[in-house]
Amino acid sequence: MSAMGDGTRAVRAGLPEPEQYEPTLPGPVFAAHFHLSGVPVGPYTYGRETNPTWTHLERAISELEAPEEQVETTVFASGMAAVSAVLLSVARAGDAVVLPDDGYQALPLVREQLEAYGIEVRTAATGGDAQLEVLDGAKLLWIETPSNPGLDVCDVRRLVEAAHAAGVLVAVDNTLATPLGQRPLELGADFSVASDTKGMTGHGDILLGHVTCRDPLLSAGVRRWRKVVGAIPGPMEAWLAHRSLSTLQLRVDRQCSTALVLAETLAKRTEVAGLRYPGLPEDPSYPTAVRQMRRFGSVVSFVLADKETAERFLTALRLVDDATSFGGVRSTAERRARWGGDAVPEGFIRFSVGAEDPVDLLADVERALDEAGR
Numbered sequence: 001m002s003a004m005g006d007g008t009r010a011v012r013a014g015l016p017e018p019e020q021y022e023p024t025l026p027g028p029v030f031a032a033h034f035h036l037s038g039v040p041v042g043p044y045t046y047g048r049e050t051n052p053t054w055t056h057l058e059r060a061i062s063e064l065e066a067p068e069e070q071v072e073t074t075v076f077a078s079g080m081a082a083v084s085a086v087l088l089s090v091a092r093a094g095d096a097v098v099l100p101d102d103g104y105q106a107l108p109l110v111r112e113q114l115e116a117y118g119i120e121v122r123t124a125a126t127g128g129d130a131q132l133e134v135l136d137g138a139k140l141l142w143i144e145t146p147s148n149p150g151l152d153v154c155d156v157r158r159l160v161e162a163a164h165a166a167g168v169l170v171a172v173d174n175t176l177a178t179p180l181g182q183r184p185l186e187l188g189a190d191f192s193v194a195s196d197t198k199g200m201t202g203h204g205d206i207l208l209g210h211v212t213c214r215d216p217l218l219s220a221g222v223r224r225w226r227k228v229v230g231a232i233p234g235p236m237e238a239w240l241a242h243r244s245l246s247t248l249q250l251r252v253d254r255q256c257s258t259a260l261v262l263a264e265t266l267a268k269r270t271e272v273a274g275l276r277y278p279g280l281p282e283d284p285s286y287p288t289a290v291r292q293m294r295r296f297g298s299v300v301s302f303v304l305a306d307k308e309t310a311e312r313f314l315t316a317l318r319l320v321d322d323a324t325s326f327g328g329v330r331s332t333a334e335r336r337a338r339w340g341g342d343a344v345p346e347g348f349i350r351f352s353v354g355a356e357d358p359v360d361l362l363a364d365v366e367r368a369l370d371e372a373g374r
């Protein structure tokens with residue numbers, strides 16, 4: 001599959017060899033335990049450790065994350081389960097880890113947890129290479145690029161090079177880009193981590209996460225963590241995720257091309273400030289993004305005058321749900337400051353572009369901006 005295009009890979013990823021009278025994608029296997037006599041050796045022993053439905057999904061994600069390489073993926077019950085598995089399987093008391101100070105809003109909770117375990121947490125902004133100043137003696141560098149919700153981008157190759165030279169492991173949260181947008185392992189990272197609740201599964205109906213690594217020892221640590229904590233996905237969720245991957249390229253291509261047109265449209269509106277989209281040539285992230293990303297994501301962010309204007313805009317939208325999360329086929333938007341966790345202005349909107357017809361979506365946004373300004 002390594003020579004195939006993204007669409008071909010997405011529709012075939014992780015499928016077992018054809019077998020007469022068997023379905024193309026085997027259905028979910030609901031099993032707490034498996035028949036097992038004698039010495040308890042896998043592949044399938046107990047449902048907290050392994051499940052054939054996970055195996056198919058894990059192979060599919062591995063093919064998307066690193067089509068040219070042998071890598072291993074572990075799926076989790078949510079993105080946060082995957083994030084925690086990397087940080088907590090790697091860091092020990094006395095270690096230091098570097099986290100972004102502008103990343104996903106649950107990271108401060110993770111920071112508290114790490115510090116409670118005696119792990120030093122250093123922080124750095126996503127853009128501008130500030131990570132290089134705090135790498136010395138660290139165990140792990142965690143980067144999120146593009147960052148959520150600010151959409152800053154860091155140069156993964158440059159940071160990996162510096163981190164590896166200093167003996168520091170690198171994990172990339174690839175949620176926003178998906179493996180069709182960028183492949184962190186190809187850029188040199190040790191872990192590619194994602195919330196598959198977002199663009200990977202793309203229908204806003206399941207929570208899921210994954211970790212992919214090249215090094216079998218690191219992968220074994222992550223797998224062991226899943227077994228210890230029990231943060232396992234249900235077979236139905238895993239099967240739905242695999243089914244959803246077959247449309248990943250169709251969804252992501254539509255979302256990214258509409259997101260660019262939306263950003264171009266918003267750039268012409270005088271009431272819009274602080275517009276960010278890494279695929280917009282005028283965006284500060286663009287020069288780095290264009291070197292390491294193959295698609296620029298479904299999220300556009302911008303700032304309206306104040307909280308009231310932003311709320312009026314969200315209420316006026318008819319084709320866009322006022323809801324959190326991103327990456328789904330139905331567009332969503334939210335006033336991000338309502339959560340209180342991100343350093344953003346009151347009028348900051350995080351807009352996730354869905355698979356609607358671009359003409360309809362743009363008309364809806366322009367009309368809602370007009371109404372919000374009245």
Ligand SMILES: Cc1ncc(COP(=O)(O)O)c(C=O)c1O
Nearest residue numbers: 078079080104148175195197208
């Ligand atoms: C960048 C990023 N990482 C991790 C997560 C956590 O994922 P989940 O909500 O699936 O636990 C999110 C959720 O929004 C996210 O945006």
